[in-house]
Amino acid sequence: MSLYVTELRRLAKRRLTRIMLVLLVLGLAGVATALAFSSQQRSPAVVAQAQADADAQYRQAAKDWEKMVAECDAAQARGEQTEERYGPNCGRDWQPQPDMFDPEWSLPYEFNFRGEFEMIVAVFAGAVALFGFVVGASFVGAEWSTGGMMNLLLWRPRRLAVLGTKLAALLSLLAGVTVLLGALWTAAFWLIASTRGSTEKVTAGVWQSVGLGGLRALALILVAGAVAFALASLGRHTAMALGVAVGIGVISEIGIRIGTAIAGVSFGDRYVLSTYAMAWFEKQHKLLDYEACNLVQGACEPAEMIITWQQSGLLFGIGSALILFAAFWIMRRRDVA
Amino acid sequence: MSAVLEIEGLRKTYKSRRRGVRNALDGFDMRVETGQVHGFLGPNGSGKTTTLRTLLGLIRPDGGRMAILGHEVPAALPTVAGQIGAIVESPQFFPHFTARDTLSLLANAGQVPATRVDEVLELVGLRDRAGDRVKTYSLGMKQRLAVASALLKNPKLLILDEPANGLDPGGIREMRSLMRDLAESGMTVVVSSHILGEIQLICDSVTIISLGRRVAFGPVDEVLAAHSHGTVRVRLDAAEDLAAAAEVLSRNGVPVARHPDHLLLNGVEKPAMVNRLLAEHHLYASELAPVSVDLESVFLELTNTAPVPGQHRQVDESVRIGGAEQSGRAGGGWGA
Numbered sequence: 244m245s246l247y248v249t250e251l252r253r254l255a256k257r258r259l260t261r262i263m264l265v266l267l268v269l270g271l272a273g274v275a276t277a278l279a280f281s282s283q284q285r286s287p288a289v290v291a292q293a294q295a296d297a298d299a300q301y302r303q304a305a306k307d308w309e310k311m312v313a314e315c316d317a318a319q320a321r322g323e324q325t326e327e328r329y330g331p332n333c334g335r336d337w338q339p340q341p342d343m344f345d346p347e348w349s350l351p352y353e354f355n356f357r358g359e360f361e362m363i364v365a366v367f368a369g370a371v372a373l374f375g376f377v378v379g380a381s382f383v384g385a386e387w388s389t390g391g392m393m394n395l396l397l398w399r400p401r402r403l404a405v406l407g408t409k410l411a412a413l414l415s416l417l418a419g420v421t422v423l424l425g426a427l428w429t430a431a432f433w434l435i436a437s438t439r440g441s442t443e444k445v446t447a448g449v450w451q452s453v454g455l456g457g458l459r460a461l462a463l464i465l466v467a468g469a470v471a472f473a474l475a476s477l478g479r480h481t482a483m484a485l486g487v488a489v490g491i492g493v494i495s496e497i498g499i500r501i502g503t504a505i506a507g508v509s510f511g512d513r514y515v516l517s518t519y520a521m522a523w524f525e526k527q528h529k530l531l532d533y534e535a536c537n538l539v540q541g542a543c544e545p546a547e548m549i550i551t552w553q554q555s556g557l558l559f560g561i562g563s564a565l566i567l568f569a570a571f572w573i574m575r576r577r578d579v580a
Numbered sequence: 581m582s583a584v585l586e587i588e589g590l591r592k593t594y595k596s597r598r599r600g601v602r603n604a605l606d607g608f609d610m611r612v613e614t615g616q617v618h619g620f621l622g623p624n625g626s627g628k629t630t631t632l633r634t635l636l637g638l639i640r641p642d643g644g645r646m647a648i649l650g651h652e653v654p655a656a657l658p659t660v661a662g663q664i665g666a667i668v669e670s671p672q673f674f675p676h677f678t679a680r681d682t683l684s685l686l687a688n689a690g691q692v693p694a695t696r697v698d699e700v701l702e703l704v705g706l707r708d709r710a711g712d713r714v715k716t717y718s719l720g721m722k723q724r725l726a727v728a729s730a731l732l733k734n735p736k737l738l739i740l741d742e743p744a745n746g747l748d749p750g751g752i753r754e755m756r757s758l759m760r761d762l763a764e765s766g767m768t769v770v771v772s773s774h775i776l777g778e779i780q781l782i783c784d785s786v787t788i789i790s791l792g793r794r795v796a797f798g799p800v801d802e803v804l805a806a807h808s809h810g811t812v813r814v815r816l817d818a819a820e821d822l823a824a825a826a827e828v829l830s831r832n833g834v835p836v837a838r839h840p841d842h843l844l845l846n847g848v849e850k851p852a853m854v855n856r857l858l859a860e861h862h863l864y865a866s867e868l869a870p871v872s873v874d875l876e877s878v879f880l881e882l883t884n885t886a887p888v889p890g891q892h893r894q895v896d897e898s899v900r901i902g903g904a905e906q907s908g909r910a911g912g913g914w915g916a
């Protein structure tokens with residue numbers, strides 16, 4: 244217990260933890276503020292204005308069309324060729340219809356809690372996961388590279404317990420930060436939705452799925468922190484974790500994408516990690532196989548492939564378990580010098 | 581007297597695919613009695629730090645047994661760790677924390693009362709700088725902090741690997757009296773150092789290691805006596821008689837080394853015998869003094885690391901005892 248409290252203290256004392264936390268809060272606040280400013284509530288006046296705009300656009304278009312038809316008729320009367328310029332039948336078939344001018348398009352953006360909050364949760368999860376990754380990697384990486392770990396092992400010779408306690412301290416900090424900021428994040432967007440957006444149809448079911456989304460976010464954040472911790476401990480350096488992350492990012496997001504595209508592999512994106520991250524949040528992610536389409540022949544229904552959040556969970560779960568296992572296994576055996 | 585520290589036949593082998601196998605410790609033995617200040621000496625790369633690291637569970641031995649305070653280690657390390665304070669080769673600390681934070685985190689982790697932190701800071705003379713970040717410390721200040729961290733537990737066994745590294749003359753002298761005081765209070769101190777003058781002053785006993793094996797051990801005076809070889813310095817009334825004297829003595833089987841104004845004799849058991857021999861040839865000694873050897877010369881002789889003019893001795897070129905089964909290259913090093 245004392246070691247756990249000590250490690251929490253150490254983690255909280257670290258400058259990097261504090262700086263990253265400030266950056267995280269600033270970043271999240273920035274996103275919320277930007278969204279608050281761009282969202283405008285659809286009050287009756289705004290809706291009426293949009294309707295009026297749409298009507299005006301329709302009338303303008305109708306007028307333009309009538310004028311064009313008239314011009315075309317006149318040209319035909321002069322015996323000119325009109326097909327090319329006005330289309331067949333002087334473009335009479337293209338008469339604008341009122342329903343082509345949806346007032347929806349003239350409406351300003353309005354934040355809709357029910358429809359958009361899930362995506363907002365994913366943004367939050369991404370930001371906090373990045374925080375978790377950096378803090379997790381440097382927490383143990385700097386300890387190794389500065390000799391702090393060796394010092395600690397002189398006091399606490401049980402290596403697995405030491406590494407496990409450090410990991411537990413990191414994960415509890417991350418969980419705490421996630422819950423706290425997550426609550427603030429939800430409150431902030433609820434506030435934005437109720438003052439500058441819409442809270443329509445936010446039922447108990449919606450809240451439930453928001454809650455589940457939050458849990459998935461928490462899981463992703465903890466996994467990011469734990470994986471960074473394990474990688475940095477394996478390589479005894481913060482840079483190890485960051486390097487692996489960048490390497491995998493480049494290989495997976497760019498290399499595999501390009502490679503599968505060149506090789507003409509169907510559903511190449513199923514080998515890309517970010518696909519699984521998206522599936523994790525969207526519950527299922529649809530991949531379309533445009534390779535199978537022959538676009539010259541016009542529209543095509545591309546083949547589909549569904550990646551589910553369970554598949555993502557399995558992949559991330561097994562991957563991080565392997566890395567953690569390796570970190571603890573090596574910790575047990577290695578020479579600390 | 582009981583042993584606080586026992587090591588028998590300790591082996592540590594470093595394997596490298598490119599460079600083969602290196603026996604950093606090659607059947608090393610060591611024994612430290614309770615309440616002693618024990619010097620642990622050896623040339624660079626002889627295995628001192630490796631021994632201490634192995635003892636503290638930082639690296640795994642490939643063979644041998646070790647016991648601290650009667651407990652077999654590394655198995656019992658969790659039980660005895662609270663009674664061992666150690667610094668291993670200028671330990672590093674997290675550079676962005678202050679000395680007080682560093683120590684207080686260690687104290688927390690080891691369930692040492694927080695008041696002890698200020699006590700040890702005072703003890704090593706860092707009281708007024710305890711709030712500074714370790715990054716801003718000088719070498720000697722870091723070393724003092726390291727010593728403070730080792731003392732924090734108020735250990736029964738204190739292991740100091742080159743504690744004087746970077747200390748100023750005053751600091752070295754303080755360290756000397758600190759170790760004496762600690763030993764008087766019942767603590768056992770194992771100290772590795774290259775400053776043999778210091779070791780000779782403060783240590784009750786020593787172990788000398790060379791290429792991973794023990795070459796000498798025991799109480800300091802015994803080690804010195806065993807290697808003084810009965811060296812005697814002789815001066816004559818008339819310096820021009822030195823040649824004649826050397827002639828007489830070597831004819832009688834006494835090894836003589838000539839110096840401009842004196843002779844050094846070796847293996848003399850009774851100086852009076854020398855005097856008689858000289859007098860018989862009408863040579864009269866004005867001085868006939870047994871030369872007391874110091875630890876440094878014994879060390880250089882035992883480890884065979886005395887500098888030879890015109891040669892640059894390489895590390896690993898020190899004495900190997902019982903090394904016949906070792907790889908052919910003289911002085912060991914990376915074998916096949």
Ligand SMILES: Nc1ncnc2c1ncn2[C@@H]1O[C@H](COP(=O)(O)OP(=O)(O)OP(=O)(O)O)[C@@H](O)[C@H]1O
Nearest residue numbers: 580594602604622623624625626627628629630631
């Ligand atoms: N991690 C390692 N890999 C390979 N060889 C090593 C390693 N650590 C130490 N050695 C070798 O083991 C031998 C003993 O090293 P050690 O650090 O114990 O020497 P030392 O007696 O403490 O020397 P010094 O007086 O210079 O501190 C050296 O030859 C060294 O090169």
Ligand SMILES: [Mg+2]
Nearest residue numbers: 628629630669
């Ligand atoms: Mg050393």
